[in-house]
Amino acid sequence: MILIYPLFTYAALTKAQKAALALKRGGIMASVIRAPGVLGAEGCAYAVRALTDDTEGAMRLLRAAGASPRRLYYPDEGSDRWRRTS
Amino acid sequence: MIYLDNAATTFLKPRAVYEAVSRAMRTLTSPGRGGYGTAERAAETAFLCRERAARLFHADGPEHVVFTFNATHALNMAIGSIVPEGGRVVVSGFEHNSVMRPLYALGAKATVASGALFDTEETLEAFRRAIAGGPDAVIVNHVSNVFGCIQPVEEIAEACRFYGVPLIVDASQSAGAFDLDFRALGAAYIAMPGHKGLYGPQGTGLLLCREPPKPLLRGGTGSLSRLPSMPDTLPDAGEAGTHNMPGIAGLSAGLSFVLEKGPDAILRHERALASALAGRLKRIRGVTVFAPEKGHPSGVLSFSLEGIPSEDAAARLAARGIAVRAGLHCSPLAHETAGTPGGTVRASFSAFSSMRDVYALADAVSAMV
Numbered sequence: 026m027i028l029i030y031p032l033f034t035y036a037a038l039t040k041a042q043k044a045a046l047a048l049k050r051g052g053i054m055a056s057v058i059r060a061p062g063v064l065g066a067e068g069c070a071y072a073v074r075a076l077t078d079d080t081e082g083a084m085r086l087l088r089a090a091g092a093s094p095r096r097l098y099y100p101d102e103g104s105d106r107w108r109r110t111s
Numbered sequence: 112m113i114y115l116d117n118a119a120t121t122f123l124k125p126r127a128v129y130e131a132v133s134r135a136m137r138t139l140t141s142p143g144r145g146g147y148g149t150a151e152r153a154a155e156t157a158f159l160c161r162e163r164a165a166r167l168f169h170a171d172g173p174e175h176v177v178f179t180f181n182a183t184h185a186l187n188m189a190i191g192s193i194v195p196e197g198g199r200v201v202v203s204g205f206e207h208n209s210v211m212r213p214l215y216a217l218g219a220k221a222t223v224a225s226g227a228l229f230d231t232e233e234t235l236e237a238f239r240r241a242i243a244g245g246p247d248a249v250i251v252n253h254v255s256n257v258f259g260c261i262q263p264v265e266e267i268a269e270a271c272r273f274y275g276v277p278l279i280v281d282a283s284q285s286a287g288a289f290d291l292d293f294r295a296l297g298a299a300y301i302a303m304p305g306h307k308g309l310y311g312p313q314g315t316g317l318l319l320c321r322e323p324p325k326p327l328l329r330g331g332t333g334s335l336s337r338l339p340s341m342p343d344t345l346p347d348a349g350e351a352g353t354h355n356m357p358g359i360a361g362l363s364a365g366l367s368f369v370l371e372k373g374p375d376a377i378l379r380h381e382r383a384l385a386s387a388l389a390g391r392l393k394r395i396r397g398v399t400v401f402a403p404e405k406g407h408p409s410g411v412l413s414f415s416l417e418g419i420p421s422e423d424a425a426a427r428l429a430a431r432g433i434a435v436r437a438g439l440h441c442s443p444l445a446h447e448t449a450g451t452p453g454g455t456v457r458a459s460f461s462a463f464s465s466m467r468d469v470y471a472l473a474d475a476v477s478a479m480v
Contacts, residue, residue: 037334037344038143039174042158057154059146068336069143091172 031080032107033073033087033094034060040092041071047090053077064098064107072098113433113468117307118256118284118411118459122434124310127364132312135360141353143333153356160363161346167370168301169292170319177318177349178359182283183209184327185302185318188349189279190250192324193299194219198247201238201276203262204448205255208441210281214250222246228260228449229403235263242270248277248299253291254284257445257455258401259385259411261285268296283307284411286317287369288378293319300324308377308461309369311362314355323348372462381410381460384469388412388458391473397480401455410464413455416480421454424479428456431475 035041041057048055053075060070073094075083080097087093098107114122135156142154161173170176179185190213194200197218202210204225214221224241226233242249249271251262264280271278277299282291286301287308293301299322305315318324326341330351335342342348369377385407392400397417416424425437438454439446446452458472 036342037174037332037347038154039158039161039346040344042154043172043174046158057151067338069333070335071143 030074030076030100031083032060032064032098032100033075033083034064034096034098035071035073035092035094036067038071041073043090044073044087044092044094047086047092048073048075048077048083051083051086053079053083053086061107064096070095113471115458115460115464115468115472116434116436117461117464118440118457119436120306120313121308121310121461121463123461123463124312124361125364125368127368128310128312128361131364132357132361135357139356139360141333141356144353153354156356156360156363157354160359160366163363163366163370164317164319167291167366167374168286168319169294171294174345175293175320177320177324177346178354179302179316179318179349180314180355181306181316182281182302182304183316185300185304185316186210186279186281187213188318188324188327189300189302189320190214190217190248191327192322193248193277193279195247199244201241201244201246201249202444203234203238203251205252205257205260205262205442205445206250207252207256207281207283207445208443209283210250210252211444219247223444223448225448228258228401229408231261231263235266238263238267239270242267242274242276245274246276248279250279250281252281252283253289254282254409254411255442255445256284256411257440257442257457258413258449259284259407259409259459261289261408265296268298272297284409287365288374288381288410290374305358305362305365309362310365310462312358315358315362317362318349320345320349326351328352368462377462378409380462381464382407384460384464384466385410385412385458387466388469388473391469392476395473395477395480398476401449401451410460411457412459413451413457414476415451415453415455416476419479421456424456424476427479428472428475433472433475435472 305311
């Protein structure tokens with residue numbers, strides 16, 4: 026099975042860290058990474074990589090923590106591209 | 112040395128602070144400036160520090176904690192964010208030059224709201240009257256760095272909320288020893304040093320921000336780099352340039368110490384020492400002690416000696432191995448308010464001070480007059 030994990034992007038590192046913490050507290054494994062170059066159109070950005078197939082649940086946790094992402098991406102299966110969903 | 116100048120900088124720190132600073136020098140680089148191990152650890156360290164500060168001061172989240180170099184830096188940023196040029200501001204009678212000089216530079220008109228020394232009711236009445244006049248901002252020194260008197264910050268904040276006036280709190284002497292609830296106060300900003308009651312190293316400070324501040328410095332933030340202007344997000348809006356990671360790591364350890372010990376316990380300890388010192392000094396002929404009748408409100412205590420200028424008294428105490436502060440303490444307004452134009456000698460305590468320090472200072476003063 027291939028796990029397809031969502032990528033939540035943030036402009037600021039602290040907000041990304043806050044988001045990752047909210048996900049971890051909600052039982053979702055998450056880590057902060059520098060956003061892949063193609064996603065940081067405005068320059069340096071950060072992303073939270075979450076290990077979950079429940080994106081809606083993750084979004085609820087993030088909204089409740091005041092850490093809504095700027096964008097949500099999924100990796101395009103079989104390529105190194107990212108698919109933006111919001 | 113008997114160190115009683117903790118209102119300037121706490122000299123003795125928890126062991127964990129020294130260790131954290133040293134470790135940071137060897138293991139951390141810069142947060143947000145790379146995806147490799149030392150940068151990631153730096154990011155985690157900075158975040159933990161913000162989290163601890165947010166917990167201690169009841170901020171809405173770690174992003175509301177902006178790192179500064181000291182309280183002066185934080186106050187300059189807060190004042191520059193709120194007070195317009197030529198604006199009208201209400202201040203307490205105990206403001207430090209870190210407030211008065213930025214206001215002077217802005218050409219602001221400052222109304223001083225003050226009562227008699229240690230008269231909280233009179234002070235509050237003065238604030239309420241002045242706030243009703245609709246100033247652009249209120250700035251209040253929570254605990255005086257000269258006399259240790261407390262301004263009724265909760266009630267002043269309530270009046271500010273009622274009239275919709277933004278409030279800046281200078282918590283330089285209260286952070287770490289007094290319960291400060293950023294959320295409940297509804298203040299726009301609370302500024303504090305890291306190197307006093309939070310037991311961090313010099314070169315650290317915090318600005319708690321409700322909204323992003325106007326930047327004092329502009330430069331790299333590791334975010335939105337294509338923007339020609341500073342990001343308007345917290346905390347990046349207030350943090351240009353490379354972070355002081357050894358300082359932040361040490362401050363984080365200091366915050367952990369305060370959280371574990373509890374501000375209430377620290378305040379009880381400092382008050383007990385200051386009250387004991389006031390009691391002893393009051394019994395010495397020729398010494399004027401600036402303290403209420405009973406129980407000193409904080410760990411900062413001023414006194415003066417008849418016929419001995421404060422600087423001379425402090426020099427003589429230093430020769431006996433006792434470190435105190437003398438003069439105006441960068442707060443001429445406080446001396447104007449209290450009627451002490453020649454300045455005072457100040458003793459100030461920390462969690463590491465002891466009753467032996469009190470006895471030593473009282474004995475040394477007794478031998479001088």
